Amino acid sequence: AQSVTQLGSHVSVSEGALVLLRCNYSSSVPPYLFWYVQYPNQGLQLLLKYTSAATLVKGINGFEAEFKKSETSFHLTKPSAHMSDAAEYFCAVRGSGGYQKVTFGTGTKLQVIP
Amino acid sequence: DSGVTQTPKHLITATGQRVTLRCSPRSGDLSVYWYQQSLDQGLQFLIQYYNGEERAKGNILERFSAQQFPDLHSELNLSSLELGDSALYFCASSVGEGGYTFGSGTRLTVV
Numbered sequence: 001a002q003s004v005t006q007l008g009s010h011v012s013v014s015e016g017a018l019v020l021l022r023c024n025y026s027s028s029v030p031p032y033l034f035w036y037v038q039y040p041n042q043g044l045q046l047l048l049k050y051t052s053a054a055t056l057v058k059g060i061n062g063f064e065a066e067f068k069k070s071e072t073s074f075h076l077t078k079p080s081a082h083m084s085d086a087a088e089y090f091c092a093v094r095g096s097g098g099y100q101k102v103t104f105g106t107g108t109k110l111q112v113i114p
Numbered sequence: 115d116s117g118v119t120q121t122p123k124h125l126i127t128a129t130g131q132r133v134t135l136r137c138s139p140r141s142g143d144l145s146v147y148w149y150q151q152s153l154d155q156g157l158q159f160l161i162q163y164y165n166g167e168e169r170a171k172g173n174i175l176e177r178f179s180a181q182q183f184p185d186l187h188s189e190l191n192l193s194s195l196e197l198g199d200s201a202l203y204f205c206a207s208s209v210g211e212g213g214y215t216f217g218s219g220t221r222l223t224v225v
Contacts, residue, residue, distance in 0.1 A: 034213045043116065043204055043216035044157075090157065092213075101147065101170045102214060104157045 002027040002093040004074075006105035014113050019063075019078040021108050023091030026072065033074040034092040034102065035065055044090060050074060061085070086112045117141065120205050120217035128225055132193040135220045139186055139207030145169070146188040147214060148180055152201040163188055195224045 007022040025031055032051045036044040048059025055067040065076045074091060091105040117140035127133055139146050148160040150173075159172035163182035174180075177195075182188040192199060200223050206214035 036213075036216075043118075043218045044206075044214075045116070046213040046215070049213045101159055101162055101172070103159070104149075106156045 002029075002031060002095055002103050004033075004091045004093045004103065004105040006089075006091050006108050008108055009106065010109045010111065012111040012113055013081045015083055016080050019076070019081045019085065019110065021076040021089050021091075021110065023065075023074045023076065023105060024072050025074060025091075025093045027093055027095060029095040032094050033065075033067060034094075035059065035063070035074075035076045036090045036092060036104075037061075038088045038090065038107075040087075047076070047089075081110075081112045083112050083114065086110055116215050116217060118143075118205060118207050118215050118217035120203075120220050122220060123218065124221050124223075126223045126225060127195060129195055129197060131195050131224075132191065133195065133222065135190040135192070135203055135205075135222075137188045137190070137205030137207075137217060139188070139205075140209075140215050143207035143209045143215070144186065145208045146182055146186070147206045147208070148174075148188070148190050149204040149206065150201045151204060151219075155201075157204075160190070192222070197224050200224045 003026045034049045035047040038044045048057045050067045058064045088107045092102045094102040119138040144165045146163045150158045160174040162170040180190045202219045204219045206216045
């Protein structure tokens with residue numbers, strides 16, 4: 001079984017500051033890991049995904065995440081926050097192979113302070 | 115436009131009623147997933163279909179059912195609706211082992 005834990009349901013950063021959203025995973029098989037973003041009244045949009053290639057994954061809108069097996073982590077970062085980054089972010093995991101479903105974390109709401 | 119189409123966008127209905135939510139997956143995607151998102155429960159996986167067959171079930175109530183048709187569109191049927199069923203219902207589709215592509219959701223309000 002796979003699961004993810006997102007640390008912090010709410011994170012506030014100043015505009016221009018580093019964004020760090022934390023995600024730890026648990027998986028009985030090599031995982032595929034994802035970050036999604038949800039803007040108000042919209043569906044979830046895939047930001048980036050790790051599928052066992054490079055451990056540092058670059059996504060859209062300047063976000064990136066690093067897969068660290070030793071720490072079972074997949075934290076999302078962005079060097080400089082923009083007001084438009086305010087949204088809810090979901091970390092997700094699935095097992096590699098077969099028809100395994102994706103399991104989502106509880107989400108982290110990012111507030112960007114001008 | 116993500117390529118996953120959900121209709122209707124909004125639905126208001128009374129307790130005890132039955133509704134059908136529709137989802138058309140992205141072209142070429144064989145898998146369809148249904149999720150319920152509410153403030154207290156977060157994003158909950160309901161059910162998955164692959165090329166017309168049920169593949170996985172999550173926290174789906176017995177009052178809820180779904181199917182995927184030969185043209186790959188899917189319907190989620192919710193019956194005997196209760197106030198607590200008010201939520202956003204998302205459909206997602208995928209091909210292979212990549213991430214999901216989500217539709218914009220159906221907001222269901224039960225009054």
